Amino acid sequence: MTKKSNIVITVPDGLCxxxxxxxxxxxxxxxxxxxxxxxxxxxxxxxxxxxxxxxVRTAHHVLFQIAALRCRDADELYKELSKILWETIIPSNEYxxxxxxxxNDTIRDARFANQRCKDAIVDRILARKGxxxxxxxxxxxxxVSLYWRGDRCAVYLDTSGESLSRRGYRRIPLxxxxxxxxxxxxxxAAALKVGEHFVNPMCGSGxxxxxxxxxxxxxxxxxxxxxFGFMHLLGFDLRxxxxxxxxxxxxxxxxxxxxxxxxxxxxxxxxAARKNAATAGVEQLIRFEACDYADTPMPTASxxxxxxxxxxxxxxxxxxxxxxxxYRGIGAFxxxxxxxxxxxxxxxxxxxxxxxxxxxxxxIPFANxxxxxxxxxxxxx
Numbered sequence: 001m002t003k004k005s006n007i008v009i010t011v012p013d014g015l016c017x018x019x020x021x022x023x024x025x026x027x028x029x030x031x032x033x034x035x036x037x038x039x040x041x042x043x044x045x046x047x048x049x050x051x052x053x054x055x056v057r058t059a060h061h062v063l064f065q066i067a068a069l070r071c072r073d074a075d076e077l078y079k080e081l082s083k084i085l086w087e088t089i090i091p092s093n094e095y096x097x098x099x100x101x102x103x104n105d106t107i108r109d110a111r112f113a114n115q116r117c118k119d120a121i122v123d124r125i126l127a128r129k130g131x132x133x134x135x136x137x138x139x140x141x142x143x144v145s146l147y148w149r150g151d152r153c154a155v156y157l158d159t160s161g162e163s164l165s166r167r168g169y170r171r172i173p174l175x176x177x178x179x180x181x182x183x184x185x186x187x188x189a190a191a192l193k194v195g196e197h198f199v200n201p202m203c204g205s206g207x208x209x210x211x212x213x214x215x216x217x218x219x220x221x222x223x224x225x226x227x228f229g230f231m232h233l234l235g236f237d238l239r240x241x242x243x244x245x246x247x248x249x250x251x252x253x254x255x256x257x258x259x260x261x262x263x264x265x266x267x268x269x270x271x272a273a274r275k276n277a278a279t280a281g282v283e284q285l286i287r288f289e290a291c292d293y294a295d296t297p298m299p300t301a302s303x304x305x306x307x308x309x310x311x312x313x314x315x316x317x318x319x320x321x322x323x324x325x326x327y328r329g330i331g332a333f334x335x336x337x338x339x340x341x342x343x344x345x346x347x348x349x350x351x352x353x354x355x356x357x358x359x360x361x362x363x364i365p366f367a368n369x370x371x372x373x374x375x376x377x378x379x380x381x
Contacts (some may be wrong), residue, residue: 002045006033006065007052008156009040014366015058015185016040022056047240049159050230054222054244057184057215060163063145063156072151073106074116081120081155089157092129094232095141096121099158102148117146142232161229168225169280172272174205178310180221182368183211189364189375190306190344192216197305199261199341201293201333206273206286208308209262213282216260217253224280252281259299260286294333298341307334308344313371314352324355331357334380343378350374 007030011019019040023030028051030042044052052062066089069080090096098114098121107113118135121144126132133142143158165181178186186208192198198212214221222228223245230236264270270290277283289297293309309330314320327345334343334356347353348371353360360376367373 002047004043004045006154007042007044007049008063008065009042009052009056009059010061010063011038011040011058012060012179012182012367013037014364015181018185018188019056019058021188022058023052026051026055028052046159046230046235047237050228050237050241051244053160053164053228053230054248055220056164057211057221058181058188059160060165060181061145061158061160062164064159065154065156067155069153069155070151071148071153073104074112077113077148077153078116078120080153081117082124084121084124084155086121086124087128089234090121090125090133090142090144091232091234092125092131092133094133095138096133096135097137097139097141097143098135098146099139099143100146100148102146104148104150107148113146113148117144139229140227141229143229157229157233159228159230159233161227161232164221164225166225167221167280169210170205170207170276171279172205172275174269174272177205178207178368180207180211182366183207184215184221185366186308186344186346186375187212187215189377190308190342192306195257195303197259197261197299197303197341199296199298199305199307199338200309201263201296201307202309202311203262203264203273203288204269204310206262206269206276206288208310209260209273209286210277210280210282213256213260213277213285214280216256216258217282217285219252219281220248223248256285258303258305261289261297261299262286263289263291263293263296265290265292294329294337296333296337298337304340304342306342306344307338308346310346311352313348313373315348315371320349320352323349323352327352327355328357331355334358334378338380341380343380345376345378346373347376348373 122132145156165179
């Protein structure tokens with residue numbers, strides 16, 4: 001657990017600048033070795049990987065490298081993987097999943113690479129332990145990640161398992177909710193400072209408001225999640241993990257010096273958002289109210305803050321025309337009720353964004369799943 005290796009942290013497109021700022025602010029002393037649009041590379045121990053899983057808000061997966069191989073085809077992949085001491089890494093009674101990212105001329109389907117990798121692992125464990133792990137696609141147990149380019153192959157343990165966007169608090173997701181990691185990035189992009197209010201009309205299932213409350217109270221996202229990939233590896237240090245969580249809990253604020261307001265015209269949405277917030281442990285920090293976005297109660301105390309809306313994108317035929325009035329209404333809402341705040345609108349529709357009628361001081365690109373989006377930021381004087 002104390003041996004250092006390369007750690008790759010993956011994120012959706014657009015979030016890496018926020019991930020980099022997070023890693024630098026954690027105080028773990030992890031060096032930033034390289035940054036791409038969808039990943040950050042650092043170096044640390046498996047204990048550092050555990051800490052990243054617990055504390056980082058924008059990451060999807062934390063990958064701990066265990067080998068770098070040279071293999072031209074699937075047979076060489078099997079041969080080289082069979083040399084790794086898998087019986088000292090993965091328990092024979094575990095559940096194993098292999099995922100891969102492959103660009104090799106001999107591999108037409110990445111599932112074949114997954115199969116050969118899995119075969120090498122379980123065959124070695126069976127030969128030495130007399131029993132082999134079960135395997136399948138669900139990333140709920142031990143997860144091995146293969147990154148293969150040409151004849152170079154990097155082998156990682158995915159210490160996260162399922163994506164870290166699955167915090168565990170969103171029991172009632174409703175329609176097409178924002179991923180928790182994306183919501184955390186949008187809150188960071190709004191540059192929310194200590195003591196500033198956060199207002200989220202059109203809150204849906206409440207993900208933006210919940211992520212704002214988690215950040216404001218210092219509650220790390222991993223506290224609400226029960227399962228990580230590192231828990232299914234030999235040598236998992238349960239005592240160290242429990243100590244990490246205990247220390248994190250001591251830093252959680254019960255009250256915050258600002259207000260967080262979340263509104264939606266749907267009573268059902270507000271009820272779902274309230275229940276999700278309760279699961280996340282931040283219900284007491286958020287004021288929920290069912291009302292039209294234009295009637296959202298704005299905190300009047302000094303301090304300012306950010307007001308963020310995530311309206312419909314109008315992606316289906318006929319929907320765009322129906323949303324024109326809503327986007328124009330957002331502009332009026334900003335002008336009339338949000339003076340002194342920073343306004344923000346997250347959307348994939350540039351034409352509708354133009355209907356807001358205000359000049360954005362900045363447009364930050366993000367990916368919402370496979371949809372290219374922008375966060376439009378406005379100073380509301």
